[in-house]
Amino acid sequence: MKKVKIGLLGMGNIGTGSYKVLHMNHGHILETTGLDLEITKVLEVLVDRDRGIPIPKEIFTQDFEDILNDPEISIVIELLGGYEPATTYMEQCLEKGKHVVTANKAAVAANWERITAAAEKGGSLFRFEASVGGGIPCINAITTQLSANVITEVMGILNGTTNYILTKMGEEGKEYGEALKEAQEKGFAEADPTADVEGHDVANKLSILMSLCFGKRVHPDDIPTTGITDITKEDIADAESQGCVIKLIANGVRNGDEVTCFIQPTYINKNHPLAGVKNEFNALFLKGNAVDDVMMYGKGAGPFPTASAVLGDVIEVAKLV
Amino acid sequence: MKKVKIGLLGMGNIGTGSYKVLHMNHGHILETTGLDLEITKVLEVLVDRDRGIPIPKEIFTQDFEDILNDPEISIVIELLGGYEPATTYMEQCLEKGKHVVTANKAAVAANWERITAAAEKGGSLFRFEASVGGGIPCINAITTQLSANVITEVMGILNGTTNYILTKMGEEGKEYGEALKEAQEKGFAEADPTADVEGHDVANKLSILMSLCFGKRVHPDDIPTTGITDITKEDIADAESQGCVIKLIANGVRNGDEVTCFIQPTYINKNHPLAGVKNEFNALFLKGNAVDDVMMYGKGAGPFPTASAVLGDVIEVAKLV
Numbered sequence: 001m002k003k004v005k006i007g008l009l010g011m012g013n014i015g016t017g018s019y020k021v022l023h024m025n026h027g028h029i030l031e032t033t034g035l036d037l038e039i040t041k042v043l044e045v046l047v048d049r050d051r052g053i054p055i056p057k058e059i060f061t062q063d064f065e066d067i068l069n070d071p072e073i074s075i076v077i078e079l080l081g082g083y084e085p086a087t088t089y090m091e092q093c094l095e096k097g098k099h100v101v102t103a104n105k106a107a108v109a110a111n112w113e114r115i116t117a118a119a120e121k122g123g124s125l126f127r128f129e130a131s132v133g134g135g136i137p138c139i140n141a142i143t144t145q146l147s148a149n150v151i152t153e154v155m156g157i158l159n160g161t162t163n164y165i166l167t168k169m170g171e172e173g174k175e176y177g178e179a180l181k182e183a184q185e186k187g188f189a190e191a192d193p194t195a196d197v198e199g200h201d202v203a204n205k206l207s208i209l210m211s212l213c214f215g216k217r218v219h220p221d222d223i224p225t226t227g228i229t230d231i232t233k234e235d236i237a238d239a240e241s242q243g244c245v246i247k248l249i250a251n252g253v254r255n256g257d258e259v260t261c262f263i264q265p266t267y268i269n270k271n272h273p274l275a276g277v278k279n280e281f282n283a284l285f286l287k288g289n290a291v292d293d294v295m296m297y298g299k300g301a302g303p304f305p306t307a308s309a310v311l312g313d314v315i316e317v318a319k320l321v
Numbered sequence: 322m323k324k325v326k327i328g329l330l331g332m333g334n335i336g337t338g339s340y341k342v343l344h345m346n347h348g349h350i351l352e353t354t355g356l357d358l359e360i361t362k363v364l365e366v367l368v369d370r371d372r373g374i375p376i377p378k379e380i381f382t383q384d385f386e387d388i389l390n391d392p393e394i395s396i397v398i399e400l401l402g403g404y405e406p407a408t409t410y411m412e413q414c415l416e417k418g419k420h421v422v423t424a425n426k427a428a429v430a431a432n433w434e435r436i437t438a439a440a441e442k443g444g445s446l447f448r449f450e451a452s453v454g455g456g457i458p459c460i461n462a463i464t465t466q467l468s469a470n471v472i473t474e475v476m477g478i479l480n481g482t483t484n485y486i487l488t489k490m491g492e493e494g495k496e497y498g499e500a501l502k503e504a505q506e507k508g509f510a511e512a513d514p515t516a517d518v519e520g521h522d523v524a525n526k527l528s529i530l531m532s533l534c535f536g537k538r539v540h541p542d543d544i545p546t547t548g549i550t551d552i553t554k555e556d557i558a559d560a561e562s563q564g565c566v567i568k569l570i571a572n573g574v575r576n577g578d579e580v581t582c583f584i585q586p587t588y589i590n591k592n593h594p595l596a597g598v599k600n601e602f603n604a605l606f607l608k609g610n611a612v613d614d615v616m617m618y619g620k621g622a623g624p625f626p627t628a629s630a631v632l633g634d635v636i637e638v639a640k641l642v
Contacts, residue, residue: 003629005422021469021611022469022470023562024610024611025462025471025611026468028471029468029469031536032468033468045390053512065334066396068551072369105383114330119412129466135611135612135613135615136615137458137465137466137467137615137617139463140466141458141462141466142404143638144458144461144465144633144637145450145461145462145630145637146458146629146633146635147350147353147354147633147636148343148346148350148628148629148633148635148636149629150346150349158466162446176374188417207401211364215352215353236548250419252505255510271599273597273598273602273618275597276594276596276597277594278592281594281614288456289345289346289620289628290342290345290431290456290625290628290629290632291456291625292455292619292620292623292625292626292629293602293618293619293620293621294456294457294458294617294618294619294620295616295617295618295619296615296616296617296618297615297617298612298613298614298615298616299612299613299615299618302613304353304611304612305612305613307469307611308467308611309466310469310613311611312465312467312468312470313466314469314470315468315469316465316466316468318642
């Protein structure tokens with residue numbers, strides 16, 4: 001049995017989900033891995049928020065230094081979101097030799113060099129499975145199980161909001177505005193849906209994939225991106241007449257030494273496995289020069305699926321250290 | 322740069338595929354991981370077989386002890402297939418501190434206790450990603466990325482031959498015998514297809530999944546198994562009339578402390594992601610209590626996809642040692 005103490009930065013929805021999943025499955029994880037994982041400090045201002053689970057007040061702190069300087073904490077989970085202070089906190093933890101696990105796609109995509117340099121400097125591990133595809137095992141599949149492949153192509157449905165809207169337009173003949181409204185009512189789209197429907201959320205994820213699959217850094221702002229706001233019932237019908245559905249696809253392609261990437265609504269043949277990825281589900285489809293076609297499918301968002309990926313990273317890191 | 326010397330047991334189709342993929346991607350693996358992997362000894366009688374790639378004759382041996390006692394070899398890939406001498410060789414390597422990677426589902430399923438005990442005794446790593454689902458990243462996903470979950474259900478399409486036959490029956494209205502003949506002509510079924518069509522091949526894979534997903538040992542012979550030989554055109558039409566397709570499904574279900582498993586042709590609703598898994602493709606569908614539904618899809622057989630999984634394991638092990 002190995003006791004591992006964890007610091008958590010941020011206890012919003014994903015942080016709360018991670019705390020709950022660890023509480024729910026603590027015994028199972030201990031039994032199957034020998035790891036006794038415990039979140040001993042939480043950086044969060046909103047101490048009294050009702051999270052639906054009792055959390056001892058004494059583990060909350062409002063001072064990041066309490067976690068950074070706690071010698072007993074070996075792993076820090078960053079779930080603050082946004083660029084700062086998340087990036088600086090991750091950097092400081094990594095440089096100090098603490099291992100970092102995050103779900104923060106924006107920070108990882110924008111500040112890849114800073115974060116990986118800090119990990120190298122501190123000899124620390126950095127894991128970010130949850131940053132792309134939520135609970136879907138894809139990031140670590142690329143870096144481990146598929147690492148013997150030269151990956152030649154990536155196609156991802158990496159945003160649940162847009163996939164939900166496109167599914168409703170395709171299956172129920174809804175117009176874009178109507179499907180968006182339904183997505184908002186069901187909690188699959190935010191009040192201001194811009195980041196999702198314009199493809200900016202996907203750009204962060206594709207940027208991360210470009211680094212991993214092709215060793216090529218592309219800043220999210222530099223990825224040619226077309227969202228789904230101009231898709232009409234007529235477009236959907238035209239796709240249908242050609243045996244296709246329209247999906248918002250994040251594309252990355254290797255041609256010899258050249259790599260290109262873009263995000264755009266794309267006709268997908270109904271026989272392609274990505275065509276069956278419906279509603280809020282996500283999937284990552286890859287081609288490798290040994291494995292050929294591979295697809296990983298699941299829930300790309302939500303507190304519990306995201307917590308699954310976060311804690312999977314924590315367990316992997318805890319086994320290694 | 323880390324030089325890692327590998328012993329290979331058996332150079333049939335999968336062994337040859339692994340040698341070819343390593344040759345093809347050696348530079349890429351070196352560049353991305355810093356690992357300089359080399360197969361330095363091969364246990365194989367058929368030295369002169371034309372494998373479509375030049376292989377130095379001096380690396381062949383007919384004596385297993387040459388590999389077992391080579392202190393420079395730290396990883397042994399077992400691709401002999403069958404129960405013996407594969408199991409004994411793996412045991413001896415593991416006990417001697419050599420790490421073992423295999424694709425041998427029959428040996429792993431039948432002799433799980435012996436092999437894992439040998440790994441523990443020798444302090445060695447044992448990896449078998451390729452034993453279930455060929456190139457699909459699934460085994461290591463269960464043991465790492467999904468390890469924070471209590472897995473409650475497993476449903477797998479884990480045999481390409483039967484899935485090819487059922488797809489042809491469903492999409493082209495063929496009778497079983499006709500579809501089997503076509504599968505044999507295309508190389509997706511063997512001359513004696515018994516092990517595939519009766520479900521015995523799948524039983525080995527489900528046995529391995531039961532150990533990993535539920536911590537429950539079930540010998541393949543003890544899994545209630547129904548193959549596809551009795552499926553008729555009429556059955557397919559009946560499924561179709563209910564909005565379903567028929568798939569040969571390996572099932573494992575956890576109900577509290579109880580776990581059940583069986584293999585049988587099953588009606589799958591066309592909206593279920595497994596319904597879109599066609600022809601020779603395989604997929605593993607899982608439910609976890611955090612991640613919810615997840616599916617991994619790809620080629621469940623073939624020299625290159627299988628080599629992708631074998632070498633992915635080799636790379637993971639080589640990084641750790």
